[in-house]
Amino acid sequence: MKKLDIFLEKYYKIISNVEFQIYSIIIALCFVVGLFTIPFYVFNSSDEKPDLIYCVPQKGLELGSNIADVKTGLFINGFSEFDVNKNKFTFDGLVWFQFDPSRISFDTIDKFSFEGGVLVYKSPPETSLVNDELLVKYKIIVQFSSMLGYRDFPFDDHSIYITLINDSILPSEAMYLSMNSDLDVVKDIQLQGWGVLKTNVEHGYSEAVLDDTDLHKNISYPKVVFRIDVSSQGIRKVLIIVIPLLILFFLALFSLSIDTDIKDNMGTIVGLTTGSLTGLFAYRFVIESLSPSVVYFTITDYLYTFVLICTFLVFIYSMYLLLSNKKLSFEGKFVKQNLFLFFVISLIVLAFVLVKRSFL
Numbered sequence: 001m002k003k004l005d006i007f008l009e010k011y012y013k014i015i016s017n018v019e020f021q022i023y024s025i026i027i028a029l030c031f032v033v034g035l036f037t038i039p040f041y042v043f044n045s046s047d048e049k050p051d052l053i054y055c056v057p058q059k060g061l062e063l064g065s066n067i068a069d070v071k072t073g074l075f076i077n078g079f080s081e082f083d084v085n086k087n088k089f090t091f092d093g094l095v096w097f098q099f100d101p102s103r104i105s106f107d108t109i110d111k112f113s114f115e116g117g118v119l120v121y122k123s124p125p126e127t128s129l130v131n132d133e134l135l136v137k138y139k140i141i142v143q144f145s146s147m148l149g150y151r152d153f154p155f156d157d158h159s160i161y162i163t164l165i166n167d168s169i170l171p172s173e174a175m176y177l178s179m180n181s182d183l184d185v186v187k188d189i190q191l192q193g194w195g196v197l198k199t200n201v202e203h204g205y206s207e208a209v210l211d212d213t214d215l216h217k218n219i220s221y222p223k224v225v226f227r228i229d230v231s232s233q234g235i236r237k238v239l240i241i242v243i244p245l246l247i248l249f250f251l252a253l254f255s256l257s258i259d260t261d262i263k264d265n266m267g268t269i270v271g272l273t274t275g276s277l278t279g280l281f282a283y284r285f286v287i288e289s290l291s292p293s294v295v296y297f298t299i300t301d302y303l304y305t306f307v308l309i310c311t312f313l314v315f316i317y318s319m320y321l322l323l324s325n326k327k328l329s330f331e332g333k334f335v336k337q338n339l340f341l342f343f344v345i346s347l348i349v350l351a352f353v354l355v356k357r358s359f360l
Contacts, residue, residue: 070104097136118142119140151297152298160230162226171222175203178224183199203223205220270318310346
């Protein structure tokens with residue numbers, strides 16, 4: 001038992017040392033900041049992809065051999081609205097179709113639309129002949145939303161999907177054909193804090209099942225999915241959210257380092273914990289104004305909830321010390337200093353788990 005007592009006494013002297021606690025905070029900050037820089041180097045999108053059935057050879061045989069090919073492309077000139085948090089996008093550009101008019105009519109091609117979007121403006125068609133095929137171009141303005149996921153906010157990257165459809169055509173009649181090179185985004189496009197990483201195009205068709213017992217009632221139509229991968233530019237949003245939370249967290253923890261045997265220190269302890277708790281409640285309004293409106297927890301919510309719980313526990317503990325009006329025993333001081341170490345380690349573990357879940 002004497003060896004254990006000696007060990008515990010040495011251990012207590014180490015963890016209660018102010019220099020040790022300062023170094024613990026610095027090390028924790030380095031770990032957390034280091035972990036939170038990983039998302040800036042790894043693209044990770046949790047956005048849901050639109051339903052698409054690929055027209056593989058087997059599917060092509062099922063649909064029939066007399067399918068008209070409609071080459072399709074999209075040029076995006078700019079976004080007048082690009083609000084990721086509100087999931088609202090508006091772009092102006094040009095959509096084109098190249099097809100054999102003897103196999104599919106111009107009037108049918110003209111009935112295109114955008115899934116999950118509104119065609120705000122559609123110019124009269126510009127037509128020309130290219131290799132005995134009709135090339136039709138439309139200047140368009142489209143307002144749409146995408147199926148975005150925000151679980152990694154504020155470290156989230158996104159894949160914006162623009163889905164072109166024509167529900168007046170059956171896949172057995174015509175099929176959109178499009179390649180990656182058929183999606184073109186103007187080079188100097190401004191996306192309000194976001195940058196384009198890459199683009200992708202996939203074509204196929206969709207099938208809506210209206211009656212499981214009668215397949216003839218299903219609705220099928222060709223579809224092209226244009227994807228734009230975007231990544232947040234700069235760290236302003238991350239700093240505004242994360243840094244104040246860490247400051248309030250460590251201010252509350254600092255109260256555990258103050259000697260409670262000196263009565264004059266109790267006011268400082270209660271002031272630090274009360275101020276941190278009040279600051280967290282007030283700062284929630286700032287976080288809400290910056291965050292997307294979702295029902296599930298984001299990385300910001302997990303971090304905020306952790307800091308709030310830890311700060312509240314420290315506040316309750318400081319109020320207990322104030323109301324008990326007693327000097328802490330060695331065991332009490334031992335517990336107090338271990339609380340400090342426990343919360344610091346817990347912060348590192350939480351940061352690692354949150355980053356590993358999506359980016360490692």
